[in-house]
Amino acid sequence: MKIDGLHIKDTFNKELPADPIEQGTERKVTGACFSFIDPTVPANPSLIHASEEVAQLIGLDPKVLGSEEFLQVFSGASILDGTRPYAMCYGGHQFGNWAGQLGDGRAINLAEVEHENKSWALQLKGAGKTPYSRNADGLAVLRSSIREHLCSEAMHHLGVPTSRSLSLMLTGNKVMRDVMYDGNPAMEQGAVVCRVAESFIRFGSFEILLSNQDVDTLKKLADFTLKHHFPELPLTPQGYGAMFKEVCRRSLEMVIHWQRVGFVHGVMNTDNMSILGHTIDYGPYGWLEGYDLTWTPNTTDSQHRRYRYGKQPEMVFWNLHKLANALYPLVNDAKPFEEALEEYGNDYLVKYKTMKLEKLGITGEEEGDNELIVELEKVLQGSETDMTLFYRGLADYQVGQKLDEDNAFFSTMLEAFYEPSECTGALLLKWRNWFELYDARLVKEDSSDQERKARMNKVNPKYVLRNYMAQLAIDEAEKGDYSVVEELYELLKSPYNEQENKSKWYAKRPEWARNKVGCSMLSCSS
Ligand code: AMP
Numbered sequence: 001m002k003i004d005g006l007h008i009k010d011t012f013n014k015e016l017p018a019d020p021i022e023q024g025t026e027r028k029v030t031g032a033c034f035s036f037i038d039p040t041v042p043a044n045p046s047l048i049h050a051s052e053e054v055a056q057l058i059g060l061d062p063k064v065l066g067s068e069e070f071l072q073v074f075s076g077a078s079i080l081d082g083t084r085p086y087a088m089c090y091g092g093h094q095f096g097n098w099a100g101q102l103g104d105g106r107a108i109n110l111a112e113v114e115h116e117n118k119s120w121a122l123q124l125k126g127a128g129k130t131p132y133s134r135n136a137d138g139l140a141v142l143r144s145s146i147r148e149h150l151c152s153e154a155m156h157h158l159g160v161p162t163s164r165s166l167s168l169m170l171t172g173n174k175v176m177r178d179v180m181y182d183g184n185p186a187m188e189q190g191a192v193v194c195r196v197a198e199s200f201i202r203f204g205s206f207e208i209l210l211s212n213q214d215v216d217t218l219k220k221l222a223d224f225t226l227k228h229h230f231p232e233l234p235l236t237p238q239g240y241g242a243m244f245k246e247v248c249r250r251s252l253e254m255v256i257h258w259q260r261v262g263f264v265h266g267v268m269n270t271d272n273m274s275i276l277g278h279t280i281d282y283g284p285y286g287w288l289e290g291y292d293l294t295w296t297p298n299t300t301d302s303q304h305r306r307y308r309y310g311k312q313p314e315m316v317f318w319n320l321h322k323l324a325n326a327l328y329p330l331v332n333d334a335k336p337f338e339e340a341l342e343e344y345g346n347d348y349l350v351k352y353k354t355m356k357l358e359k360l361g362i363t364g365e366e367e368g369d370n371e372l373i374v375e376l377e378k379v380l381q382g383s384e385t386d387m388t389l390f391y392r393g394l395a396d397y398q399v400g401q402k403l404d405e406d407n408a409f410f411s412t413m414l415e416a417f418y419e420p421s422e423c424t425g426a427l428l429l430k431w432r433n434w435f436e437l438y439d440a441r442l443v444k445e446d447s448s449d450q451e452r453k454a455r456m457n458k459v460n461p462k463y464v465l466r467n468y469m470a471q472l473a474i475d476e477a478e479k480g481d482y483s484v485v486e487e488l489y490e491l492l493k494s495p496y497n498e499q500e501n502k503s504k505w506y507a508k509r510p511e512w513a514r515n516k517v518g519c520s521m522l523s524c525s526s
């Protein structure tokens, strides 16, 4: 099959060692970075939604999105001429423990394409079994696929480095899942998403080779990564060290963005960490509603909360250590790794602070800024306070308002509190103190209220993909109505803009969603 506009330029499956067994079933794969495997042909594919923007990014005319060829190729029914689909081999540390070989158990790379001097890997998720399926079915369900499709695009428009999503399709197959792992399996609709990224190489892609003591293939993969994704760096031990440093820098940038917008990944295992510092593998992720450093959406992690919101930067750091171990045999010197990790720690402090100040509309740096940030963290957690509404509402603050006698400004802020009645007495006093600090600090800024508001509204989104919003889209989609998927996709294209007639999406999570599966509790079942 051919699709006009796609310029195939495969490199990963041409330049790196392949598993000699083709179209094989589950097994341990050694000496290879991937296995050739074709997608399973779906029973009756149909398109739910496709992104015109991502289509254009990879060179496709949006008109192609409705074509039979598009449906065939991006559902996995037909293979593009001149391509050889494959599943990538990787391992990973899951929840702190080495889990051995994982690999693409249900993701199949179709091809790499080139457009406007950029290369993109196209990958179907939910396209059937691979050698890495480990007794699972290789499939994905509609709910998790909607969540991945919408969130990838929402994150991109929020300015967070991320994989993109080209298309969301039903396969026409039924898939059995036990959503809460409580012995209640049910049939669900199967779906497939086409994810797009410059590369899907993960920290775990290197770790598996170290674990197999396969330094030869490790070097090949590192050289491939340098050549295609860090072309400014040499293929030398210095180059590998410099690459690690750059991965540290990019991963830090990514996680600072997560903290800024209130995104909680949920499963930050090393197999889910992109070597390019992009957000990948959208599973049981969630968005902070009440500002709570201890929150995680992932019920599988509810006991230890390893991947809770407030821990994410530290978990990236932990993962980077594992990557450093994997790359070490190529450098045989710990120094560049130690230096890069130390730099991560130092840069984190600086960048986190800058990000927090930007959210408050503060550009410079003054003594006392740390106190302003720390006190806000405390008081925000004094009662359940919606992160998105709080920061967006704060942009309307005018210097001199403080918390005046009639609390005129604060009464508008009450919208951000889940129990406004709690915001009295000692807590109100704390807020009053914080606003005193804030006001005094803003006086030192050389800009008007209007200018500050404009700045703040560029870093504090008005619309994010709240968990219950995705669930509403899913509930309708499961009944065959994709209008909410479409509406949220459009809404989240402009998350920082005021949008007419969209105020219902700028609101706290409704109470019915507080303890509902899919809204506050998500499992890895997908
Ligand atoms: P995840 O937690 O989604 O990142 O997945 C961890 C590993 O399990 C990866 O190797 C996935 O490809 C694999 N996996 C997850 N779900 C399935 C499935 N339904 N079939 C096969 N492999 C899966």
Ligand code: MG
Pocket: 271, 272, 281
């Ligand atoms: Mg994964």
